[in-house]
Amino acid sequence: MNATVHGRTRHYRTVTFDCTRNAVLLVEQRLLPHEFKIVATRNFRETAAAIRDMVVRGAGAIGATAAYGLAQGALAFRGRDLQKFRRHVDAIYQTLKAARPTAVDPVNAMNGVRAAMRAGRTVEEQQKLALAAAEEFASEDVAHCEAIGRQGARLIRNGMKILTHCNAGWLAFVDVGTATGPMYAAQAQGKKFHVFCDETRPRSQGATLTAWELAQQKISHQIIADNAAGHLMQRGEIDLVIVGSDRTLGRTGEVANKIGTYTKAVLAKRHGIPFYVAIPLSTIDWKLKRGLDIPIEERDESEVLGAWGTLTGPKSEVGSSKSARRTYVRVANPASGARNPGFDVTPPELITGIITPVGIFRSKELWGRRHELSLAD
Amino acid sequence: MNATVHGRTRHYRTVTFDCTRNAVLLVEQRLLPHEFKIVATRNFRETAAAIRDMVVRGAGAIGATAAYGLAQGALAFRGRDLQKFRRHVDAIYQTLKAARPTAVDPVNAMNGVRAAMRAGRTVEEQQKLALAAAEEFASEDVAHCEAIGRQGARLIRNGMKILTHCNAGWLAFVDVGTATGPMYAAQAQGKKFHVFCDETRPRSQGATLTAWELAQQKISHQIIADNAAGHLMQRGEIDLVIVGSDRTLGRTGEVANKIGTYTKAVLAKRHGIPFYVAIPLSTIDWKLKRGLDIPIEERDESEVLGAWGTLTGPKSEVGSSKSARRTYVRVANPASGARNPGFDVTPPELITGIITPVGIFRSKELWGRRHELSLAD
Numbered sequence: 001m002n003a004t005v006h007g008r009t010r011h012y013r014t015v016t017f018d019c020t021r022n023a024v025l026l027v028e029q030r031l032l033p034h035e036f037k038i039v040a041t042r043n044f045r046e047t048a049a050a051i052r053d054m055v056v057r058g059a060g061a062i063g064a065t066a067a068y069g070l071a072q073g074a075l076a077f078r079g080r081d082l083q084k085f086r087r088h089v090d091a092i093y094q095t096l097k098a099a100r101p102t103a104v105d106p107v108n109a110m111n112g113v114r115a116a117m118r119a120g121r122t123v124e125e126q127q128k129l130a131l132a133a134a135e136e137f138a139s140e141d142v143a144h145c146e147a148i149g150r151q152g153a154r155l156i157r158n159g160m161k162i163l164t165h166c167n168a169g170w171l172a173f174v175d176v177g178t179a180t181g182p183m184y185a186a187q188a189q190g191k192k193f194h195v196f197c198d199e200t201r202p203r204s205q206g207a208t209l210t211a212w213e214l215a216q217q218k219i220s221h222q223i224i225a226d227n228a229a230g231h232l233m234q235r236g237e238i239d240l241v242i243v244g245s246d247r248t249l250g251r252t253g254e255v256a257n258k259i260g261t262y263t264k265a266v267l268a269k270r271h272g273i274p275f276y277v278a279i280p281l282s283t284i285d286w287k288l289k290r291g292l293d294i295p296i297e298e299r300d301e302s303e304v305l306g307a308w309g310t311l312t313g314p315k316s317e318v319g320s321s322k323s324a325r326r327t328y329v330r331v332a333n334p335a336s337g338a339r340n341p342g343f344d345v346t347p348p349e350l351i352t353g354i355i356t357p358v359g360i361f362r363s364k365e366l367w368g369r370r371h372e373l374s375l376a377d
Numbered sequence: 378m379n380a381t382v383h384g385r386t387r388h389y390r391t392v393t394f395d396c397t398r399n400a401v402l403l404v405e406q407r408l409l410p411h412e413f414k415i416v417a418t419r420n421f422r423e424t425a426a427a428i429r430d431m432v433v434r435g436a437g438a439i440g441a442t443a444a445y446g447l448a449q450g451a452l453a454f455r456g457r458d459l460q461k462f463r464r465h466v467d468a469i470y471q472t473l474k475a476a477r478p479t480a481v482d483p484v485n486a487m488n489g490v491r492a493a494m495r496a497g498r499t500v501e502e503q504q505k506l507a508l509a510a511a512e513e514f515a516s517e518d519v520a521h522c523e524a525i526g527r528q529g530a531r532l533i534r535n536g537m538k539i540l541t542h543c544n545a546g547w548l549a550f551v552d553v554g555t556a557t558g559p560m561y562a563a564q565a566q567g568k569k570f571h572v573f574c575d576e577t578r579p580r581s582q583g584a585t586l587t588a589w590e591l592a593q594q595k596i597s598h599q600i601i602a603d604n605a606a607g608h609l610m611q612r613g614e615i616d617l618v619i620v621g622s623d624r625t626l627g628r629t630g631e632v633a634n635k636i637g638t639y640t641k642a643v644l645a646k647r648h649g650i651p652f653y654v655a656i657p658l659s660t661i662d663w664k665l666k667r668g669l670d671i672p673i674e675e676r677d678e679s680e681v682l683g684a685w686g687t688l689t690g691p692k693s694e695v696g697s698s699k700s701a702r703r704t705y706v707r708v709a710n711p712a713s714g715a716r717n718p719g720f721d722v723t724p725p726e727l728i729t730g731i732i733t734p735v736g737i738f739r740s741k742e743l744w745g746r747r748h749e750l751s752l753a754d
Contacts, residue, residue, distance in 0.1 A: 033710035196716070199681060199709070201578055201602040207682070207709035215712040223715040225578040225681050226603045227637025231673070231721035234639065260604025262611065263640060270643055296608070304576060304602050305584070307684035309706025329686030329706050332576070332584035333410035335592040338600040339573070344608035 001170045001177075001184065003027075003036050003216050012038070013175045015056065015064040015138060017131070022075050024068045026056045029171055033212035034310050034326065044073030044092045051099035051106065058172025059105045059246065059283060060141040066096045066106030067134035070113045074130040077123060085123045089114070089130075102297075108282060109137050138174045144280040145176035147357030152182025152242065152278055153189060155355075160193040160239045163229055163268075166200045166258035167209035168244020168278065178278040179244040180213060182355065187219055195221040196238065198229060200258060202303035202340060226260055233271040241268045241275045242355070246343060247294060248277065250284045250370055253348030253363025254291035259341055265350035277346075277363075278355040281373055284366065291345035304338035306330045378547045378554075378561065380404075380413050380593050389415070390552045392433065392441040392515060394508070399452050401445045403433045406548055410589035411687050411703065421450030421469045428476035428483065435549025436482045436623065436660060437518040443473045443483030444511035447490050451507040454500060462500045466491070466507075479674075485659060486514050515551045521657040522553035524734030529559025529619065529655055532732075535568050537616040540606055540645075542575040543635035544586035545621020545655065555655040556621040557590060559732065564596055572598040573615065575606060577635060579680035579717060603637055610648040618645050618652045619732070623720060624671060625654065627661045627747055630725030630740025631668035636718055642727035654723075654740075655732040658750055661743065668722035681715035683707045 003012050016025045023040040024047050031037055039055060041047040047069035050056055056065050073092035077085050093110055100106060116133035120126035156162065168179035176184060183195060195214055200206035207223045214221040224232070232238050241264055247256040255261070255277050268275040288294065308326045332338070348363035358373070366373065380389050393402045400417040401424050408414055416432060418424040424446035427433055433442050450469035454462050470487055477483060493510035497503035533539065545556035553561060560572060572591055577583035584600045591598040601609070609615050618641055624633040632638070632654050645652040665671065685703045709715070725740040735750070743750065 033713075197713075199578070201576070201604060204708050207713075211710040211713035215710055221713065223681055223709050223713055225636065225717070227578060227635075227640060228716065228718055230640035230643060231636060231718050232716070234721065258604075259602065259608060263604060263607035263644060266607060266647055267640060267643055304600055306686055307706060307708050309683055309708040311704065311706060327688065327704075327706055329684060329688060329704055331581050331684050331686035332600050333588040333592055335410075336574075336584075336588035336598065336600055339605065339609070340602070341605055341608050344611065 001175060001213065001217060005036050013138070013142070014061045014171055015068065015174050017068045017071070017134065019131070022072055024050075024065060024072055026050055026065065027171060028055050029057060029209065030054060032171070033208045041069075043076060044069045044095065047072060048095045048099040051096065058167070060145070060173030060280065061171065062100060062103060063105030063109035064134070064138040064141055064174045067109040067113050067137040069096045070110050071130040071134040074117070074127050077127070080123050082123060085126065089117070105282070112137055141174040141280070142176060144357045145173050145178060145181045148178050148278050148280070148355055149176055149181030149185030151357065151360055152276065152355040153185035155240060155274070155276065156182055156186035156191055156193055158191050158193070161196065161237055162193055163196045163198065163238045163241045163264065164210060165198045165206060165243045165261050165264055167205040167213075169210050169213040171209050171213060172244070177213070178280060179242045180210070181278060182242060183219060184217060187217065193220070195219060196229070196232065197221055197223050198226050198260065198264070199223050200260065201226055204307070205258070229264055230267050233267055233273060238273055241265075241273060243277055245277050245279045245283055248279050248284050248354065248363070248366070249288050249291060250286040250366045251289055252291060253351065253366055255346045255351060255363065256291065256294045256343050257346065259344050262344040262346045265346045269350045274352040275350060276353050276355050276360070277351055281356055281358070284373065286370060286374065291347065294343075294345055296344070297342040299340045299342045301338035301340050304340045305332040305336070378552060378590065378594060382413050390515070390519070391435075391438045391548055392445065392551050394445045394448070394511065396508070399449055401427070401442060401449055403427055403442065404548060405432050406434060406586065407431060409548070410585045418446075420453060421446045421472065424449060425472045425476040428473065435544070437522070437550030437657065438548065439477060439480060440482030440486035441511070441515040441518055441551045444486040444490050444514040446473050447487050448507040448511040451494070452504050454504070457500050459500060462503065466494070482659070489514055518551040518657070519553060521734045522550050522555060522558045525555050525655050525657070525732055526553055526558030526562030528734065528737055529653065529732040530562035530566060532617060532651070532653065533559055533563035533568055533570055535570070537570045538573065538614055539570055540573045540575065540615045540618045540641065541587060542583060542620045542638050542641055543577045544582040544590075546587050546590040548586050548590060549621070554590070555657060556619045557587070558655060559619060560596060561594060564594065570597070572596060573606070573609065574598055574600050575603050575637065575641070576600050577637060578603055581684070582635070606641055607644045610644055610650060615650055618642075618650060620654055622654050622656045622660055625656050625661050625731065625740070625743070626665050626668060627663040627743045628666055629668060630728065630743055632723045632728060632740065633668065633671045633720050634723065636721050639721040639723045642723045646727045651729040652727060653730050653732050653737070654728055658733055658735070661750065663747060663751065668724070671720075671722055673721070674719040676717045676719045678715035678717050681717045682709040682713070
């Protein structure tokens with residue numbers, strides 16, 4: 001999508017590959033929203049570090065990064081010995097996998113690259129196939145998000161006020177995003193609408209990443225405290241909710257997503273406001289039998305007890321330095337601790353529909369269509 | 378309640394009066410939770426400034442501060458001319474009233490002081506009556522909170538996990554607090570329980586004030602992001618919700634309180650968790666006919682777009698200075714704005730009961746008992 005740097009607006013992808021330098025190019029997401037910067041990883045170890053250190057985050061984005069990282073490592077191999085090459089590729093695979101051990105996307109993406117490589121008979125052929133497969137993975141990620149956008153744009157009418165939670169935008173994918181896909185497609189169709197971004201404490205991805213994306217894309221929006229959506233719904237100020245999902249259970253229609261998603265679904269149900277979840281088919285888990293079995297990561301309490309920001313704010317006591325360096329402030333009582341569950345699970349009866357690249361389905365419908373949906377992926 | 382300063386635990390009230398210095402003593406709430414300090418206002422103008430500048434906040438606390446401020450100003454009058462004295466007192470009244478123009482508590486408290494003064498025939502008699510009436514207002518505020526505590530403590534059983542939102546604790550009143558009253562009373566009865574404090578963005582009164590109070594009182598507690606309560610309720614980790622209220626409509630049973638209260642009530646209803654509101658009778662509005670008519674203050678967007686805290690946190694990049702100076706950091710995308718409604722309204726069907734000093738009532742019952750409840754105040 002677009003980003004404006006030094007007054008110039010250009011189209012960027014979150015993850016791309018530079019063949020001339022054998023480098024993976026990434027939007028450095030830890031600097032956003034205060035600074036937009038593309039970093040180049042020079043070898044697969046740096047690529048793994050970028051995944052581990054959250055330079056890049058989000059399902060599709062880390063999948064593509066791992067796929068490119070595997071190709072990058074393969075391309076760096078010098079020699080013709082296929083045995084040695086395979087051991088080399090195995091080591092790269094393990095390094096990249098270990099960078100985010102609980103994520104499924106890097107593994108799925110790299111398995112695709114390895115499968116494609118098998119058709120090559122020489123090191124050189126396999127190297128070319130690796131890069132082609134990584135490029136294909138990235139292009140498919142974009143195509144899926146664009147298809148989600150086309151499907152979901154039908155739900156957006158002129159003048160609507162839309163609520164979203166966390167960031168399931170282009171920064172979480174190679175481009176376009178899932179929850180934001182319908183918004184970008186509707187904008188391209190000339191529709192006017194307004195987006196409320198939940199700030200999404202404790203990590204504030206709504207206030208930082210989603211708000212930044214929408215601002216770059218010139219979509220009318222405002223950030224709200226996570227506490228405010230209920231009040232806005234009461235006053236008739238929200239017409240539609242669209243969120244993303246980390247994992248959707250194909251068997252039950254339950255949706256795991258960023259903490260606070262469930263609360264918004266409960267509120268939307270009470271107010272008769274449509275609640276949609278936008279997902280690529282790859283995030284459907286066809287195996288797990290109940291949402292209660294989804295492990296909910298308990299994250300570090302420091303996230304809840306304070307906040308990261310820059311000292312350049314309008315009311316800083318420290319001065320008005322233009323530095324975008326982010327600083328942690330302790331907000332909470334120093335003697336108190338916190339609980340910090342990272343995700344929650346929304347049951348199907350609260351979900352109006354699942355927006356996929358191949359159509360919008362009721363979440364209870366997924367299982368009945370599992371053959372069709374698995375093939376479509 | 379208790380506060381530990383330099384390792385020594387003492388009992389404090391939020392607002393007291395020092396006769397020897399003709400000074401109002403206040404807990405400087407803007408420094409909490411990072412520093413506990415009692416400040417003395419030397420004249421009624423300084424007292425008005427303390428109300429205006431949020432040194433003191435909360436219904437009962439600003440009521441008592443205004444009552445003491447009026448007595449303080451009256452006591453500073455030199456001479457015997459009753460006419461001059463009355464004009465002097467009128468001017469003080471207007472100054473204190475103007476310090477927080479939308480609040481009803483200072484006005485009600487000062488009206489009580491002025492009514493009591495009328496029984497005095499000389500300036501000196503009226504001065505003494507003013508101080509006595511202010512002392513009585515403060516003592517009644519404490520007595521009301523203690524009575525709320527006794528009523529509400531019945532709801533708390535051993536091992537319970539209780540959710541509260543914002544700060545309706547002793548810092549918001551002269552002592553004890555409303556939502557916290559039942560917790561302190563249950564603790565005194567030897568009951569063990571755990572409290573989850575919603576951090577209560579955007580001003581974080583839960584993470585700062587309520588958590589500080591509970592820590593001082595040695596009550597087991599954890600801060601959670603406002604997003605987390607729904608998940609905890611789903612997993613059966615919350616047994617009871619107790620919140621305060623800025624204004625309860627006697628006619629309809631609707632409750633206006635800090636933004637996010639309504640959301641917690643909706644979640645509690647869905648999970649069959651009792652949701653109680655603890656209030657002194659003085660906050661019941663017997664006139665207003667519908668909650669929609671309660672003006673909802675839209676506060677400055679900078680509250681949502683950033684956070685106030687200290688740089689002494691565990692992960693500060695700036696160093697580990699022990700200074701408690703609070704700093705504002707801008708969290709959100711610099712080019713984005715925010716909506717910031719300060720309060721919301723919870724309808725009676727979501728409220729299990731209203732805890733008052735004279736009993737626990739269904740919110741729909743209030744109007745039928747209006748004569749009894751007005752007299753009891």
